[in-house]
Amino acid sequence: MTRIVIIGGGPGGYEAALVAAQLGADVTIVERDGLGGACVLTDCVPSKTLIATSTRMAVMSESASLGLQFSGGPDGIVGGLEVDLGLVNKRVKDLARAQSFDVAERLAYEDVRIVRGQARLTDPHTVTVNGTDIPADVVLIATGATPRVLPGSEPDGERILSWRHLYDLPELPEELIVVGSGVTGAELAGAYTSLGSKVTLVSSRDRILPTEDADAASVLQEVFLRRGMKVLSRSRAAAVQRTGDSVVVTLEDGRKVEGSHCLMTVGMEPNTRGIGLEKAGVKLNRRGFVEVDKVSRTSVGNIYAAGDCTGVMMLASVAAMQGRIAMWHALGEAVQPLKLGWVAANIFTDPEVATVGVSQKMIDAGEVNARSVMLPLFSNPRAKMQGFEDGFVKLFCRPSTGIVLGGVIVAPRASELILGLSIAVQQHLTVDQVAHTFAVYPSLSGSITEASRRLMQESAY
Structure with missing residues (x-):
């Protein structure tokens, strides 16, 4: 044995x-x-x-x-x-x-x-x-x-926090500064904004989710701003200090941001x-x-x-x-x-961002030759019924064969919707095959079959 x-x-x-x-x-x-x-x-x-x-x-x-x-x-x-x-x-x-x-x-x-x-x-x-x-x-x-801990910004578990300290907080942070705009930072900044905290998100890059699909990041940032979050782009934190019942985040350019708590999300x-x-x-x-x-x-x-x-x-x-x-x-x-290339990933923001297969960045860089289509979520009948206006379905396929290469879904429960695209990518399905698959009407998943129909070609494969 x-x-x-x-x-x-x-x-x-x-x-x-x-x-x-x-x-x-x-x-x-x-x-x-x-x-x-x-x-x-x-x-x-x-x-x-x-x-x-x-x-x-x-x-x-x-x-x-x-x-x-x-x-x-x-x-x-x-x-x-x-x-x-x-x-x-x-x-x-x-x-x-x-x-x-x-x-x-x-x-x-x-x-x-x-x-x-x-x-x-x-x-x-x-x-x-x-x-x-x-x-x-x-x-x-x-x-x-x-x-990961930044020197000069060590968490104390009370006012300066890693995400592992959050679930011991006795009260909702009144003014939460989130340092780091990657997946964890975006998820938790969005969550505390919806729960009622005044949130400032400090991003060292020009936008939130800098390594993710740019269209998805743009939608999410618009939602965050609409809900009252403050996003500081191109702003790198140099140090975080506690001053009694508040914190001060000093940026590399000398600016200071004050709040009641600071959440550090700067990697692992x-x-x-x-x-x-x-x-x-x-x-x-x-x-x-x-x-x-x-x-x-x-x-x-x-x-x-x-x-x-x-x-x-x-x-x-x-x-x-x-x-x-x-x-x-x-x-x-x-x-x-x-x-x-088969891994489906999801960012648990609201709306969620789910991806699988090749990315828009790979296509734009010429690494992959693909045709694409992007359908806004507000055109989906079920989305209209439920009042969902933010998001889209984006689909990529090979120009000659129509084989599905990947996609991006920005929508409520995108983590559930991405499975269909994951199966298509892993099983090398064509957009014709996906387009001829029945989707419930009305449903958000109907946007996947609709996107496939937009990419269909008449020529035989």
Whole structure:
């Protein structure tokens, strides 16, 4: 029986453990904080739970066009929406704990051994935990990553925050400064704006979401501004200081921004230090991430790695697939190498931004030859009925064959809508095939088939 030791119980670790156990291996997971890892306990699950509340708040606040109005109170005062952050955060943490428990139960059902503690590689075939050596034929490193800290802007957990501090706040931040306009910054800035905070988003680039589709970023920024967010473009933070019950963010050009709280969202650093990787011969890149190939192997034959510690698209879905692929490969099963061009990604703002396949940037740079179409969401009948005006469906295909290459969806629940395009990309479907697929009428997904019809060609493929 192959002995497998997995260091880290997040998606990369626990999904790998399930595959290995089902294939008959002897599996041990070593986890320091709790099953599900940071993804379940502090990062993805909590943030998306908070965002679910904020999205509901935004929908209710913007429902006047649907004929909904808040009734007057007992003294004739117009009623309004308010958030009870204590209840919201309790729900967030309860749900995270429940999800962690579910993961633990599933692993126990598959007879996966769970060890609580800090693991360290003594050599390529030995993992030491709490002073005990665990022999391993195969090791999987799935230790995740930690919020990056800027010198001079260290979080204190009260006024200067990383996103892992948010769910202990007793009250809604009155004036929240969010430093960093990438995915995490945009998601949380949008969420707290909808919950009622006055939010200032500090972006070092010319727009929010600088690495994402420019059309999508433009729509989202317009929505943020309309809802009252202040966006400071081309503004890089130099330092953050606490002054009593407030914070001051000093920008590199000398400007100062004052608020009640500051949230730092300036990237992630891998959890690869102090666990014996270098001693075991595992190669790291210059930023400290574990170098892996497309079947999750490291530079040491029996050691694999998965998830954020590899720096390969920091998504839970990618981590899970890396972990599965690692176990299939290590245990001699047929395996298809990781294909990043098949990865569907979503930004959980309101509206959401979902993408798959090639990007507009690749097409504009001449890296990919493609035809494209973009349909505004407000032309969709279901969107009109539900009062959705912001967003679009963009579709790319090959000029000669019509094979779907990718797309972008900006819409409520874009994370659900993108699956159809993901299937089309992975299965090499043509726009004709997608166009001839029935979509419910009325539905937002109807815009996908409509976009495909716009790209159809008469010539035979």
